[in-house]
Amino acid sequence: xxxxxxxxxxxxxxxxxxxxxxxxxxxxxxxxxxxxxxxxxxxxxxxxxxxxxxxxxxxxxxxxxxxxxxxxxxxxxxxxxxxxxxxxxxxxxxxxxxxxxxxxxxx
Amino acid sequence: xxxxxxxxxxxxxxxxxxxxxxxxxxxxxxxxxxxxxxxxxxxxxxxxxxxxxxxxxxxxxxxxxxxxxxxxxxxxxxxxxxxxxxxxxxxxxxxxxxxxxxxxxxxxxxxxxxxxxxxxxxxxxxxxxxxxxxxxxxxxxxxxxxxxxxxxxxxxxxxxxxxxxxxxxxxxxxxxxxxxxxxxxxxxxxxxxxxxxxxxxxxxxxxxxxxxxxxxxxxxxxxxxxxxxxxxxxxxxxxxxxxxxxxxxxxxxxxxxxxxxxxxxxxxxxxxxxxxxxxxxxxxxxxxxxxxxxxxxxxxxxxxxxxxxxxxxxxxxxxxxxxxxxxxxxxxxxxxxxxxxxxxxxxxxxxxxxxxxxxxxxxxxxxxxxxxxxxxxxxxxxxxxxxxxxxxxxxxxxxxxxxxxxxxxxxxxxxxx
Numbered sequence: 001x002x003x004x005x006x007x008x009x010x011x012x013x014x015x016x017x018x019x020x021x022x023x024x025x026x027x028x029x030x031x032x033x034x035x036x037x038x039x040x041x042x043x044x045x046x047x048x049x050x051x052x053x054x055x056x057x058x059x060x061x062x063x064x065x066x067x068x069x070x071x072x073x074x075x076x077x078x079x080x081x082x083x084x085x086x087x088x089x090x091x092x093x094x095x096x097x098x099x100x101x102x103x104x105x106x107x
Numbered sequence: 108x109x110x111x112x113x114x115x116x117x118x119x120x121x122x123x124x125x126x127x128x129x130x131x132x133x134x135x136x137x138x139x140x141x142x143x144x145x146x147x148x149x150x151x152x153x154x155x156x157x158x159x160x161x162x163x164x165x166x167x168x169x170x171x172x173x174x175x176x177x178x179x180x181x182x183x184x185x186x187x188x189x190x191x192x193x194x195x196x197x198x199x200x201x202x203x204x205x206x207x208x209x210x211x212x213x214x215x216x217x218x219x220x221x222x223x224x225x226x227x228x229x230x231x232x233x234x235x236x237x238x239x240x241x242x243x244x245x246x247x248x249x250x251x252x253x254x255x256x257x258x259x260x261x262x263x264x265x266x267x268x269x270x271x272x273x274x275x276x277x278x279x280x281x282x283x284x285x286x287x288x289x290x291x292x293x294x295x296x297x298x299x300x301x302x303x304x305x306x307x308x309x310x311x312x313x314x315x316x317x318x319x320x321x322x323x324x325x326x327x328x329x330x331x332x333x334x335x336x337x338x339x340x341x342x343x344x345x346x347x348x349x350x351x352x353x354x355x356x357x358x359x360x361x362x363x364x365x366x367x368x369x370x371x372x373x374x375x376x377x378x379x380x381x382x383x384x385x386x387x388x389x390x391x392x393x394x395x396x397x398x399x400x401x402x403x404x405x406x407x408x409x410x411x412x413x414x415x416x417x418x419x420x421x422x423x424x425x426x427x428x429x430x431x432x433x434x435x436x437x438x439x440x441x442x443x444x445x446x447x448x449x450x451x452x453x454x455x456x457x458x459x460x461x462x463x464x465x466x467x468x469x470x471x472x473x474x475x476x477x478x479x480x481x482x483x484x485x486x487x488x489x490x491x492x493x494x495x496x497x498x499x500x501x502x503x504x505x506x507x508x509x510x511x512x513x514x515x516x517x518x519x520x521x522x523x524x
Binding site for chain 1 (some may be wrong): 173177178213217224230265462463467469470471479
C-alpha cells in the first residue's frame with residue numbers, strides 16, 4: 001500500500017500506509033494523525049483538512065480544484081499554491097511516498 | 108419519554124400535510140423535536156403548502172441537508188431572492204433592506220467574507236484568549252453562591268456581549284445596545300421583542316447611525332486598528348459598501364457573535380443538568396471539555412435553520428424542488444438524525460468525532476466564527492469547573508419564541524460551592 005507522510009507544524013512525522021481509493025484525509029483520521037479534522041466527512045465543505053503538498057509532489061496531486069475546494073480554501077489561514085483539502089486527494093500507487101505538511105491549526 | 112405521552116402527542120396525530128414546523132409556538136413549548144422525528148421517519152423532504160411565511164420545503168435528514176448546503180449553485184442565499192431565513196421580512200421589510208456576505212452567493216460572498224475572516228482565525232484567537240479568560244473570571248467571581256439568579260442575563264448575555272464589544276472596539280459601557288440590536292434583528296412582531304416591523308426598522312437604523320459614527324472615526328486612520336469596523340473600513344472588498352450592505356454586514360457580525368454562543372452557553376448548563384452522569388464524567392476528567400464543547404454545540408443547535416431558494420428544478424431525497432421554491436434546512440433536525448449520529452438525543456461528552464454536526468453549516472457559508480465560539484465555551488467550562496461543584500438548574504428555562512434562534516430567554520440557577 002502507498003505510504004503517505006504527514007509532517008506537523010513542529011516537524012513531527014506520521015507515516016501511514018493507505019489503501020488506494022480512500023482520501024488522504026480519511027487515511028489520516030483512521031490512523032489518528034493529529035491536526036486533520038475532516039469535520040464534514042469528505043465533502044470539501046468545512047476546510048478542516050487543509051494540508052500543504054510538498055513542492056516535489058504537487059505536480060502529481062495537482063493544485064486545488066476549481067469550485068468548492070478553492071472556495072473553501074479561501075477561508076483557511078495561510079493558504080499557498082501548495083494548499084489542498086486532504087479529502088480531495090485520493091490515494092493511488094503513484095502517490096507512494098507523498099509528503100504533506102500540516103498547518104499549525106485548522107480554521 | 109413514556110409511550111403514553113407519545114401516543115397523545117399532536118405531533119403523531121396531525122395529518123402529514125398539515126405539519127408546519129415553522130410555527131414558533133412549537134419552539135416555545137419545546138415540542139418541535141417530536142415533529143422533526145416524525146418528518147425524518149415518514150417524509151424527510153416535506154412540503155408545507157401553507158404557513159405564516161408562505162409555502163416551503165423542509166429538509167430534515169443530515170445527508171440531505173449536507174447536499175443542499177454544499178450546492179450553492181442551485182440553492183441560493185442571495186438577499187434578492189429571499190436570503191437565509193424562512194421569513195422574507197428578515198432581509199426586506201418596512202423601509203429596510205439588508206444584504207451581507209451571508210446573504211450573497213459567490214463571488215461577492217467570497218470577497219467580503221475574506222475581509223472579516225482573519226479576526227477569528229486561529230492565530231488571532233490565541234491573542235484574544237487571555238482577554239476572554241480574564242473577563243470570564245471577573246463575571247464568575249461576582250456571582251452569588253447558593254442564591255437563585257438568571258444564568259441567561261448574568262452570564263451568557265454578559266459574556267458574549269463583552270466579547271462582541273471587544274471585537275468591534277465598541278464603547279464598552281454601551282455594550283448592551285449590541286445585545287438589543289442582535290435580538291431585534293432576528294425578531295418578528297409578536298415575539299415579545301418588537302411590536303411591529305416599523306419598530307424593527309427604526310431601531311436598526313439607530314444601530315446603523317451608531318456604527319457609522321465609529322466607521323467615520325476609523326476610516327481615515329493611517330494605521331487601521333485590529334477591530335472588525337476598522338477591517339471593514341480599510342478592506343477594498345468592503346470599504347465602499349452601499350448602506351444596505353453596511354448595516355447588513357454589521358448586523359450579521361452582531362448576531363453571529365452573540366445569539367449563537369449565548370444560547371449554547373445556557374444550553375451547556377441545561378444539558379449537563381439533564382445528563383448528570385456526563386457531568387460526573389466531566390468533573391472526574393476536566394480534559395473532556397475539549398470534546399464536550401462541540402457535542403454541546405450539536406445538542407443545542409443554536410440556529411434551528413438556514414433557508415435557501417432554488418434557482419432551478421432539483422431533486423432532493425426523491426422529491427422535485429421547483430425553481431423559486433423556498434427550502435429550509437433544519438439543522439436542529441439533522442443533528443438528531445439517528446442515521447448520521449449514534450444516540451442523537453443524548454449528550455455524550457466523549458464522542459469519537461464530536462465535530463461531525465450541522466450547527467455551523469457546511470459549504471461556503473460555514474460559520475466563520477466557529478473556533479471563537481468553541482474557545483469561549485471551553486474557557487467558560489474550565490473556569491466553572493475551577494470554582495463550582497454544580498450549576499443547578501432550578502426550573503425549566505423559558506425559551507425564545509423563534510424558529511430561527513433556538514435559545515433561552517430566562518433560566519434560573521443556583522451555584523454550589
